[in-house]
Amino acid sequence: MSTPKPRVKLPKSAAKDEIITIKTLISHDMESGQRKDKDGNAIPRKILNTFTCEFNGQAVFSCNMEPAISANPYFEFNARVPESGTFKFSWVDDDGTVITHEQDIEVK
Amino acid sequence: VVATALPFGMPAFASEEDTQKHIMEFTGGKTPEAGKITLDAPEIAENGNTVPIGVTVDSPMTADSYVESVILLADGNPSPGVATFNFTPMSGTAAATTRMRLAKTQNVVAVAKMNDGSVFMDQKQIKVTIGGCGG
Amino acid sequence: GSWSRAAAQQALTEDDLLGMQGYGNVTLLHLTDLHAQLMPLYFREPSINLGVGEVAGLPPHLTGKDFLQRFGIEAGTPEAYALTSEDFVSLAKTYGRMGGVDRIARIVKRIRADRPDNTLFLDGGDTWQGSYTAQQTQGQDMVEVMNALGVDAMTAHWEFTYGTDRVTELVDSLPFPFLCGNVYDAEWDEPAFKAYEMFERGGAQVAVIGQAFPYTPIANPRYMIPNWSFGIREEDVQANIDKARAEGAELVVLLSHNGFDVDRKLASRVTGLDVILSGHTHDALPDVIQVGQTLIVASGSNGKFVSRLDLDVRDGAVHGYSYNLIPVFSDVIEPDADMTALVTQLREPFAADLARELGRTETLLYRRGNFNGTFDDLICQALLSQRDAEIALSPGFRWGTSVLPGQAITFEDVHNATAMTYPAAYRSSMSGQMLKDILEDVGDNLFNPDPYYQQGGDMVRVGGMGYSIDPTAAMGSRISDMTLLSTGEPIQADRDYIVSGWASVNEGTEGPPVWDVVENHLKENPVVSVEDTSSVKVKM
Ligand SMILES: [Mn+2]
Ligand SMILES: [Mn+2]
Numbered sequence: 001m002s003t004p005k006p007r008v009k010l011p012k013s014a015a016k017d018e019i020i021t022i023k024t025l026i027s028h029d030m031e032s033g034q035r036k037d038k039d040g041n042a043i044p045r046k047i048l049n050t051f052t053c054e055f056n057g058q059a060v061f062s063c064n065m066e067p068a069i070s071a072n073p074y075f076e077f078n079a080r081v082p083e084s085g086t087f088k089f090s091w092v093d094d095d096g097t098v099i100t101h102e103q104d105i106e107v108k
Numbered sequence: 109v110v111a112t113a114l115p116f117g118m119p120a121f122a123s124e125e126d127t128q129k130h131i132m133e134f135t136g137g138k139t140p141e142a143g144k145i146t147l148d149a150p151e152i153a154e155n156g157n158t159v160p161i162g163v164t165v166d167s168p169m170t171a172d173s174y175v176e177s178v179i180l181l182a183d184g185n186p187s188p189g190v191a192t193f194n195f196t197p198m199s200g201t202a203a204a205t206t207r208m209r210l211a212k213t214q215n216v217v218a219v220a221k222m223n224d225g226s227v228f229m230d231q232k233q234i235k236v237t238i239g240g241c242g243g
Numbered sequence: 244g245s246w247s248r249a250a251a252q253q254a255l256t257e258d259d260l261l262g263m264q265g266y267g268n269v270t271l272l273h274l275t276d277l278h279a280q281l282m283p284l285y286f287r288e289p290s291i292n293l294g295v296g297e298v299a300g301l302p303p304h305l306t307g308k309d310f311l312q313r314f315g316i317e318a319g320t321p322e323a324y325a326l327t328s329e330d331f332v333s334l335a336k337t338y339g340r341m342g343g344v345d346r347i348a349r350i351v352k353r354i355r356a357d358r359p360d361n362t363l364f365l366d367g368g369d370t371w372q373g374s375y376t377a378q379q380t381q382g383q384d385m386v387e388v389m390n391a392l393g394v395d396a397m398t399a400h401w402e403f404t405y406g407t408d409r410v411t412e413l414v415d416s417l418p419f420p421f422l423c424g425n426v427y428d429a430e431w432d433e434p435a436f437k438a439y440e441m442f443e444r445g446g447a448q449v450a451v452i453g454q455a456f457p458y459t460p461i462a463n464p465r466y467m468i469p470n471w472s473f474g475i476r477e478e479d480v481q482a483n484i485d486k487a488r489a490e491g492a493e494l495v496v497l498l499s500h501n502g503f504d505v506d507r508k509l510a511s512r513v514t515g516l517d518v519i520l521s522g523h524t525h526d527a528l529p530d531v532i533q534v535g536q537t538l539i540v541a542s543g544s545n546g547k548f549v550s551r552l553d554l555d556v557r558d559g560a561v562h563g564y565s566y567n568l569i570p571v572f573s574d575v576i577e578p579d580a581d582m583t584a585l586v587t588q589l590r591e592p593f594a595a596d597l598a599r600e601l602g603r604t605e606t607l608l609y610r611r612g613n614f615n616g617t618f619d620d621l622i623c624q625a626l627l628s629q630r631d632a633e634i635a636l637s638p639g640f641r642w643g644t645s646v647l648p649g650q651a652i653t654f655e656d657v658h659n660a661t662a663m664t665y666p667a668a669y670r671s672s673m674s675g676q677m678l679k680d681i682l683e684d685v686g687d688n689l690f691n692p693d694p695y696y697q698q699g700g701d702m703v704r705v706g707g708m709g710y711s712i713d714p715t716a717a718m719g720s721r722i723s724d725m726t727l728l729s730t731g732e733p734i735q736a737d738r739d740y741i742v743s744g745w746a747s748v749n750e751g752t753e754g755p756p757v758w759d760v761v762e763n764h765l766k767e768n769p770v771v772s773v774e775d776t777s778s779v780k781v782k783m
Contacts, residue, residue, distance in 0.1 A: 009431065019200035023431060032209070034186045060198045061208065066189035068182060070158040070207040074128035077193075078430065079168075129759045150474045151695045154460040158431065160472070205432070213718075235696055238684040239748045 004028045004048075004103040008089060014081040022053065023076045026091055032067035034077065048073055050092040056085040081095040083107050124141045124215075127183040131219055131229070133194075134179045140229035143180070145220040153210050156236045160191040162205035163193065165228070175202035176221050184214025210236050255321065255575050266565035267555030268445025269494060270358045272351060275367025275522035276544035278401070278642040279377035279385050280659070281586045282445050283340035283573035286545045286647040288527065289612040291781075293714050294504070296692030303503050303526035303541060308402040314529050325547060325570040326527055332607055335647055342546030344388050345578035345586060348751035350549050350569060352579060353390055361445040366397035367522030367542070368455065371413070372404060373642045377592050382410050384418065384589040391585055396420045396440055400456035400500045400523060404664045422453020422498060429472040438483045441540040447556040449495055450487035452501040453774055454480065456523055458698045462688075464665055466750040475505065475695055478511060484515045493559045496520060496710050502699035506725040510534035517561050518552065524699045525611065525641040531566045538564060545644065547571055597655040602765035604652055605772040610643035610660060611722040613689065614712075614781070615704045617773040618643055618660050622757065622774075623706025625764030630670045630754070633727065634678065634708045636744035639685070639701030652771065655725050657761050661745075666756040668745045675725070681708060682722045690714040690721065702779075708734065709778035725770040727779060 009023040026048065033045025038097070045067060052062040061077045084107045088102045133139065148162040165175045173233040174197050193204045202220070210216075217231040279708040294304025305313050307329050316322045324334035325341060355362050366389060372384035381403055382677060387399070396419055403410055408494070414421045414436075424438030439452040457475045484495050495517050499506050502524040510519055511534050519539045527543030533551070542550040549569045590597065610616040615623075619637045626635035642661035646652055673681075681703065688698040701713070711724040725734035745757035765771070 013326065032186075055198060056199055059194075059196050061196070061204065062194045063204070064192040064194075066186050066187070066191060068190040068209050070209055074205075074207050076162070076205040076430075078200040079201055080198055106170075148478075152458060152461055152698075154458075154472060154474075155465060178732075235687075236683060237461060237688060239465075 001030070004091070004099055006089060006091065006099060007085050008101055008103055010087065010088075010103060010105065013108050016107050017080055017082055019078050019080050020105075021078055022087070024051070024089055025072060025074050026092075027072050030067065030069055030071045030073065034067060048091045048093055051075060052076065053077070053079070054088045055079060055081070055107050056083070060087075081105055081107060124183050126167075127188045127217060130179070130181050130188050133219070133222065134214050134219055138225075138227050140162045140227040142217050142229065144228040145230045147216065147218040147219055147232050147236050148205070149216055149232050152235045152237055156210045159210050159234060160205060161190070161208050161216060163203065163218045163220070163230075165202035166204045167177045167222065169195070169197050169199060169202055171197050174223050177206070177222045177225050178202070178218055180208070181211065182208070183217070184212050184213055185209065186211065190216070195210040210234055212236050246591050246617060255572065255573035257576050260569055260572065262449070263478050263567055265358055265361070266363055266553035268405060269447055269525050269554045269556050270354060270362045270384070270444075270549075271496065271518065271520065271552040271554070272354060272362060272364040273367060273520040273540055273542045273550040273552070274347065274364070274546070275500075275520070275542050276369040276525050276642070277385075277546050278369055278373025279371060279662070280342055280374060280545045280644065281344050281388065282475055283343035283346070283378070283383070284545060284659075285335055285340060285647060286342075286547055287331045287607065287609040287611060287664060288326060288328050291613045293613055293690070293781075295690045295714050298504055298507065302528055303524070303534060311493070314702075316529070321570065321572065322529065324527065325417065326459075326782040332647060338572060339574040341573060342574070343573045344392065344546060344606055345582035346571050347356055347546055347549055348570065348579035348582035349576055354551065355393075358367065362441055363395050363444055363449060363451070364393060365496070365498050365520055366394045367498060367520055368397060368399040369401045369522065369544075369642070370397065372401035373659065374662055375597060375655060376590055377632070378501075378658065378662040378664075379593060381405050382413055387589065388412055388582075388585065390418060390747065391582060394419050394440065396422050396453065396498060398422050398453035398455050398498050398500050400459055401463070403455075403459050403468050403471070404463050406664070407470060407533045410468070422451065424452050424453040424479055424556065425457060425473055425476040426455050426470045432472070438479075439487055440486070441490065441492065445556070448491045449494045449556075450490070450492035451496045452480065452483045454501055456495055456500040456699075458517065460606065462698050462700065462748075463749045464750065465703065467664070468595045473656070475501065475509070480509065481513045484513060485771050488515055489568065493556060494518070494556045494561060496552075502694075503539070503692035504697055506587060507532065507534055507698070509693045510537035518554070520550070527568060529565070529568045540566070542568065544642065550777060562615065564608060565685055578609065578627050596643060597653065599654040600651040601654055601762055602649060602652045602769040602771055603655060603766045604646050605648060605770065606648050606774060608646040608652070608656075608773065610645075611641055613701050614779045615776045617775065618646070619704035620706065620773045620776055622660065623704060625666060625761045626745070627706050628767075629764050630668055632670060632707070632741045632743035633729065634740050634742045635706030636681070636708070636742060637704040638746040639703050641701060653763060654762070657758050657765075661758045661761065663746060665747065665752070666745055666758065667747065667752045667754040668757045669747055669752050669754040670743045670759045672739045673742045675734040675738050676742065678708070678734060678740065678742070679722055679725060679736065682712075682725070683719055685716070686712060686719040691718070705778065711780040711782050713782045715783050724780070
């Protein structure tokens with residue numbers, strides 16, 4: 001599988017302390033560890049197990065994922081924007097890989 | 109009207125007792141009350157591989173009073189765990205949506221833990237159907 | 244009504260049907276579930292239409308004499324013929340065919356001429372599918388007809404079975420809005436279509452919110468529309484009502500393809516909704532059903548009826564209404580010449596095929612009803628013989644026209660019962676357990692006591708197998724006494740059976756189109772005689 005590509009939707013700007021909606025999607029098979037291949041061997045679990053969103057270094061939202069989360073994990077959540085700055089999103093794979101994505105927002 | 113493949117390969121399912129055990133671990137032994145939390149999910153899953161599931165918790169989300177986390181459990185999957193959402197006052201509102209796998213018709217349970225330790229629960233049955241046939 | 248007395252004197256006129264006095268300042272005209280039927284036709288209403296839970300015995304779950312009694316209709320009248328299955332064959336001979344879009348055009352034009360600034364004409368969906376010509380033109384003939392009728396807005400269900408690309412192409416070509424407030428982009432969960440449109444009629448602001456069939460990707464193939472997600476989405480209905488009100492709507496109308504019981508429940512749970520124009524379950528009711536402040540209109544199917552709801556809307560509120568379910572008696576209502584010409588032109592390339600006689604029936608062929616109808620019994624016989632199967636399954640669709648005893652069965656009749664984009668007649672092996680699971684699953688989609696879990700079709704039809712059903716039982720225990728009719732032996736859970744069926748929602752299903760299977764069967768058995776089956780027993 002190629003490197004998962006995250007996609008994030010959030011506004012470019014907001015009013016001070018406005019509560020915005022953030023949507024994220026990332027391509028990943030989320031292999032549950034509960035399936036067998038055609039020879040009957042168990043396919044090992046390999047999922048993204050953690051998602052986090054920070055704003056200017058402060059925790060906003062995070063999620064611990066189990067194998068019941070669908071392939072290509074999707075999240076929709078909110079954030080209060082106190083000032084201009086940077087949202088940092090990260091996804092942690094079972095194999096230790098961390099995928100990150102950053103996006104700026106301007107407070108007008 | 110031909111049955112579709114299930115999203116999980118093996119027909120071993122969690123039980124309601126399993127789910128109860130997970131709830132108690134999450135709440136530290138407290139029995140959750142009804143109210144404050146709303147689970148938003150379709151009545152019937154369009155696709156058992158990807159079922160939208162959302163929660164909204166009634167909370168001011170201030171430093172003094174906020175939702176710490178919400179656990180999502182399902183009693184008919186191979187194991188009950190689905191996800192844990194962790195919120196902070198920076199979340200603005202305690203609401204989040206994700207998408208989950210459902211092996212069969214089952215109850216999905218959401219339990220919210222507030223920063224004062226109180227716990228609230230909501231649940232909904234989501235039907236997984238063979239499909240076909242209509243008006 | 245008055246036209247029923249006129250008819251008894253053999254003097255039913257167009258004025259009896261259309262000469263009603265206008266009331267108030269807004270006239271809503273509703274046509275739904277036309278299923279691409281351009282021509283006058285016979286369509287027998289159900290003799291079994293069970294309601295479960297809170298709606299048991301409530302309209303529309305009344306048939307035959309109970310229906311006549313509930314609505315004060317005398318047996319033998321045109322109303323009785325149009326609305327029930329009582330004496331259907333003999334009344335069909337008396338009162339003739341119903342529907343035909345040239346008659347519908349006449350109705351719409353006459354009302355618009357009378358109420359030019361007051362009338363909104365709304366199409367409830369299931370319009371583009373259900374005939375050979377719609378199938379051949381991928382819905383184009385219906386789009387042209389509905390454009391000529393001057394539709395103001397529509398919502399949809401079977402339209403989606405033409406697939407994402409074709410639906411998008413047709414929707415983009417429409418001169419009126421295609422409203423589906425409950426259809427979302429499946430990837431980013433954002434609205435895929437416009438939810439509502441504001442109209443000004445009779446000096447009032449009217450909001451029309453569209454509600455597509457919530458279970459389209461479940462009842463029909465999801466792979467044809469992979470990027471659209473549906474659902475009842477009650478909160479979105481409420482949000483759209485509130486938004487429209489905030490924008491100044493004085494009358495809020497839900498143009499719905501939910502099905503009647505879903506609409507009745509929805510009406511009890513949202514606020515600020517004045518009217519639901521209900522479709523999908525093909526119910527025709529001569530009165531509106533009121534739930535709280537919401538009026539629910541059920542306008543039937545196949546072009547048999549046009550609903551007219553006149554409303555007095557003043558100062559942001561409804562002050563009164565007058566309702567007429569207009570029966571489209573094709574021998575009484577004068578066809579609109581322009582529409583007759585358009586229909587003739589659209590059918591012309593297919594006319595020779597449509598008229599081709601494939602056989603003749605000695606008994607009434609119909610589909611509509613909760614359990615096996617005789618047209619589906621014919622399809623099941625064709626599947627059993629042509630696909631060499633032990634058991635046949637045929638979907639419980641509510642569309643499909645009727646053929647009277649003594650009539651020829653034409654190519655058009657067969658396609659009216661089968662025209663769809665996933666017609667493969669599969670032949671596969673299924674265990675007895677799987678057959679039970681299918682019957683239980685479909686049974687729950689029809690008889691779940693919570694309407695939000697209902698999908699609005701009828702029970703899957705079976706050939707070669709009998710069973711008993713208790714609609715009031717719980718999921719998993721409704722079905723019993725499953726029997727293989729050829730041997731009289733009980734169906735065994737762990738035995739495999741050769742099953743043939745059609746309309747599978749699974750991608751890659753293989754087999755000849757079901758209409759070819761029926762045509763070949765009729766070639767070998769050109770004289771059809773199908774009595775009502777006794778293979779399904781209802782125990783309650
Ligand atoms: Mn329909
Ligand atoms: Mn429909």
